[in-house]
Amino acid sequence: MNHAQAATQFIKDEARTDWHDKALWFVRYKRDIQTKKVPEWEQLRELASQIKANVLSELDSYLIQFEENALKNGVHVHWAKDAHEHNDIILNILKAKGVRKMVKSKSMLTEECHLNPYLIQNGIDVIDTDLGERIIQLRDETPSHIVLPAIHLKKEDVGETFYKYLGSEKGASDPKYLTEVARGHLREQFLTADAALTGVNFAVAETGGFVVCTNEGNADLGAHLAPIHIASMGMEKLIPRQSDLGVFLRLLARNATGQPITTYSSHFLKPNNGQEMHIVIVDNGRSEQLGREDFRKSLYCIRCGACMNTCPVYRRSGGHSYSYTVPGPIGSILSPGIDLKKHSSMPFASTLCGSCTDVCPVKIDIHHQLYKWRQIIAKEGDFPLSKKIMMKVMGFMLSHPKFYRFAGKMARTALPIMPRFMLYNNLNAWGKEREIPQAPKQSFREWYLKNRE
Amino acid sequence: MKVGLFVPCYIDQFYPQIAVATLQLLEKHGCEVGFPLNQSCCGQPMANSGCESDSKATAKLFVENFKEFDYIVGAAPSCVGFVQEHYDIIPQTEEVKHVREKIYDITEFLLDILKIEKIDAKFPYKVGLHQSCHAQRGMRMAQSSEINGPAFSKQRQILEMVEGLQFIELDRTDECCGFGGTFCVSEDAVSAKMGKDRVADHERNGAEVITGGDVSCLMHLEGVIRRQNKNIKMVHLVEILNNTSPTP
Numbered sequence: 050m051n052h053a054q055a056a057t058q059f060i061k062d063e064a065r066t067d068w069h070d071k072a073l074w075f076v077r078y079k080r081d082i083q084t085k086k087v088p089e090w091e092q093l094r095e096l097a098s099q100i101k102a103n104v105l106s107e108l109d110s111y112l113i114q115f116e117e118n119a120l121k122n123g124v125h126v127h128w129a130k131d132a133h134e135h136n137d138i139i140l141n142i143l144k145a146k147g148v149r150k151m152v153k154s155k156s157m158l159t160e161e162c163h164l165n166p167y168l169i170q171n172g173i174d175v176i177d178t179d180l181g182e183r184i185i186q187l188r189d190e191t192p193s194h195i196v197l198p199a200i201h202l203k204k205e206d207v208g209e210t211f212y213k214y215l216g217s218e219k220g221a222s223d224p225k226y227l228t229e230v231a232r233g234h235l236r237e238q239f240l241t242a243d244a245a246l247t248g249v250n251f252a253v254a255e256t257g258g259f260v261v262c263t264n265e266g267n268a269d270l271g272a273h274l275a276p277i278h279i280a281s282m283g284m285e286k287l288i289p290r291q292s293d294l295g296v297f298l299r300l301l302a303r304n305a306t307g308q309p310i311t312t313y314s315s316h317f318l319k320p321n322n323g324q325e326m327h328i329v330i331v332d333n334g335r336s337e338q339l340g341r342e343d344f345r346k347s348l349y350c351i352r353c354g355a356c357m358n359t360c361p362v363y364r365r366s367g368g369h370s371y372s373y374t375v376p377g378p379i380g381s382i383l384s385p386g387i388d389l390k391k392h393s394s395m396p397f398a399s400t401l402c403g404s405c406t407d408v409c410p411v412k413i414d415i416h417h418q419l420y421k422w423r424q425i426i427a428k429e430g431d432f433p434l435s436k437k438i439m440m441k442v443m444g445f446m447l448s449h450p451k452f453y454r455f456a457g458k459m460a461r462t463a464l465p466i467m468p469r470f471m472l473y474n475n476l477n478a479w480g481k482e483r484e485i486p487q488a489p490k491q492s493f494r495e496w497y498l499k500n501r502e
Numbered sequence: 503m504k505v506g507l508f509v510p511c512y513i514d515q516f517y518p519q520i521a522v523a524t525l526q527l528l529e530k531h532g533c534e535v536g537f538p539l540n541q542s543c544c545g546q547p548m549a550n551s552g553c554e555s556d557s558k559a560t561a562k563l564f565v566e567n568f569k570e571f572d573y574i575v576g577a578a579p580s581c582v583g584f585v586q587e588h589y590d591i592i593p594q595t596e597e598v599k600h601v602r603e604k605i606y607d608i609t610e611f612l613l614d615i616l617k618i619e620k621i622d623a624k625f626p627y628k629v630g631l632h633q634s635c636h637a638q639r640g641m642r643m644a645q646s647s648e649i650n651g652p653a654f655s656k657q658r659q660i661l662e663m664v665e666g667l668q669f670i671e672l673d674r675t676d677e678c679c680g681f682g683g684t685f686c687v688s689e690d691a692v693s694a695k696m697g698k699d700r701v702a703d704h705e706r707n708g709a710e711v712i713t714g715g716d717v718s719c720l721m722h723l724e725g726v727i728r729r730q731n732k733n734i735k736m737v738h739l740v741e742i743l744n745n746t747s748p749t750p
């Protein structure tokens with residue numbers, strides 16, 4: 050299913066679509082309130098953008114610096130060129146220590162690499178511990194948002210899920226009760242896990258340390274209780290200095306959820322006594338993206354999710370309508386680089402309104418990149434032939450004024466409706482919920498010739 | 503000052519009265535206006551669909567039509583913006599550069615070039631302003647709600663000169679209407695839903711008239727309004743600015 054088809058399915062339930070749209074718009078609204086309280090907001094964005102530009106321009110040396118410092122701190126550092134290597138490295142670490150159960154928190158990267166099914170196949174129990182993640186794990190779904198993975202679900206849906214899998218009361222939908230149920234269930238998982246995996250929000254080159262931002266504190270709980278802590282990080286997560294955190298931490302939570310800061314900003318530097326700490330640095334297509342000049346900036350992303358919350362298309366089509374793990378505007382500029390044919394419909398799931406670009410805390414020119422991917426997809430991707438031909442016809446017609454005028458006049462006087470080509474030859478799609486413009490008897494040009502020439 | 507009147511294809515074919523209003527408005531403010539008879543479109547539809555190369559011939563034709571004028575003015579930020587931003591698809595001759603530099607949307611032309619401070623127009627209605635994304639986030643004719651900075655809107659500024667006009671405020675000041683070029687048919691479900699939601703916002707807040715600068719957005723919203731039989735009128739901004747009688 051391409052995005053348009055999946056979106057059509059989603060919208061069929063219009064009341065639910067409205068609910069989804071409003072829930073996410075509310076997050077955007079809270080974000081606006083918080084960001085407008087910071088007078089230097091736009092300077093912060095600019096600074097963050099420049100820091101990321103610097104990081105990417107010297108990524109190799111920052112990575113080496115980070116590795117050196119991490120090693121000095123007694124951390125094991127691993128390099129994974131793709132998802133498969135990432136999964137393998139983690140499996141090997143776990144196997145060597147005889148781990149049976151691992152708790153996980155805050156990692157979109159492991160979703161990107163499909164780590165869970167891989168480990169489960171290999172006999173290791175993986176428990177997502179963040180509430181949203183756990184809910185969708187129980188339901189065997191994928192996250193529909195990178196910050197709010199279960200935003201597509203209503204509290205009644207959660208109640209039903211917990212009733213089915215955790216034995217809570219039937220029909221319960223009180224968020225407080227449901228949170229208590231989840232807490233009880235997860236506590237047991239924390240206590241019995243022999244390894245913990247977390248993501249990485251920021252890795253600091255000059256210290257070799259890293260920061261994980263959470264609201265539930267599960268990253269800390271997992272990492273401190275289990276004898277092994279593995280941190281998976283995309284190689285673009287680096288920042289040069291500890292002091293740069295002052296820029297990024299101020300931007301992240303405000304832009305993500307409208308909080309001044311996440312409840313926990315956990316700084317990890319070295320393993321506790323008797324513990325092991327591993328960092329897996331993952332490429333998985335990132336260096337290729339780095340090599341694409343037009344799309345390099347997509348690697349600035351700090352995964353705040355604001356471009357999803359603001360996107361009028363995402364809000365009305367839901368995260369699952371996108372073919373890639375990361376949905377929405379940022380997903381739509383990352384995914385074609387991973388698999389052009391598979392994700393060909395994503396860059397077209399946009400009106401190019403530009404709201405994503407303006408909301409982005411690191412100033413990624415998202416909608417310009419969408420436009421550029423479209424040019425590539427029309428040439429090399431999965432692009433309907435009918436559309437290709439249509440565009441050729443339009444291109445011909447609009448560059449040959451006589452044909453353009455003839456087609457316009459024919460349609461206006463004969464039907465009288467809009468010439469088909471002006472609605473991209475698809476009056477049916479237009480007409481489902483909208484009237485077709487009524488055509489006047491004469492075009493402006495005809496009026497002009499009569500009245501002015 | 504010789505001004506070339508650019509009439510985008512949608513206006514030419516469906517809303518000729520918008521072009522008439524633009525022409526009269528420019529003349530009222532002392533411009534000598536020419537209308538190149540061989541024009542068609544700016545070429546944006548193909549380019550936004552990923553087929554930039556199919557826009558090249560249209561872009562060249564556009565430059566050919568307008569190269570002689572001191573300024574080129576159209577009542578369509580989206581099309582004007584396309585010429586400014588994307589005519590790098592054809593070789594940058596002096597003529598191409600001239601056209602890209604001297605093309606203006608009517609609102610900016612009146613405010614920034616002609617520097618008008620008052621306008622002789624009446625429009626005693628409650629009006630909702632739909633700022634198109636291309637005007638707002640593309641050409642920066644208004645502050646977008648995502649950005650932390652002083653609020654401004656050139657379209658609003660010029661409409662404020664109109665006697666009797668009363669603005670209604672929207673819940674979502676600058677959400678996209680959902681037209682989006684080929685998006686309107688390739689993603690018709692989302693496109694129509696966005697259109698409905700936009701109309702509902704105007705209706706909820708008491709708009710009698712929806713206005714804006716981009717006819718493609720207005721056409722899309724009008725399609726929704728007519729299908730839903732709503733009692734809201736769609737009037738292009740230049741029609742308001744050119745309206746001297748007490749009724750439109």
Ligand code: SF4
Nearest residue numbers: 350351353354356409
């Ligand atoms: S692209 Fe920008 S707005 Fe979107 S998730 Fe990344 S940082 Fe946030």
